[in-house]
Amino acid sequence: MNRLKNSIRQFLLISPFMLIIPLINSCQIYSVIKDATDKEEGRVVMKDGTEYTGRVKMPKCNTKKLSIKTTDGQKLKLKSTDIAVLGVWKKTHTDKCHYLVAYPYVTNKMFSTKKEKIISPQWMALQAQGDYVEFYCCSYKYSIPKDGTLTITSVQNGNILFIARKKGDENGRIIGYQGSGSKHWRTSLINYLSDDPELCRKLENKEIEPDKLQKIADLYNPKTK
16 A cells, blocks of 8 residues: 555655646446547556556456557556556546556355455556545546546446555455445445444444545544454
8 A cells, every 4th residue: 555655655656747636536337438538648557667658548347458548658468457547538638647557356146155266456546545444446448438437337237346455455345336235335344444443334324424534534544453
């Protein structure tokens, strides 16, 4: 998590016009995209500190190699697992930068007793970030229509997932699905964030709604022994 924060901080410092961009941009979800292309402006920060800027082919969730044509004309394919953070924006909307990362996560089927399994690294969009936990939105396709917002769409009968990842954890965990209801979200969050009893009490007593991810990220402070 510190690596992601440092990478985003490094990303902002390198691009002066990005300094006015909020750290978090909520992903807007639409069912149909008519005005988006599959290539956008982007900056890639690798885990080894190397950086690339240019035209990026927007990844799908399972994209293993990211394609970029750099500003100096190089055509590169970068392994998703070597990338610390990808920032993308519409050329006409430099004030709206969106951050994508590729992380593995733990899942099981909703309302199922099947065993959990680890899903290999998938591209997901940063939704909220605190000192000890981050939240992401993940589904099949990412694109940016002409208004500059990030659009996330699923395939037919697919899910739009919301994933939490604690500081120091390699894997994230699904905490809800679009349309799964606040009761399911609340229960998942209380189970996942059980090492912060005070926050869980507020969630259980409905002092905090489970979709207020930035507020939850800001408040979450695990009690270590």
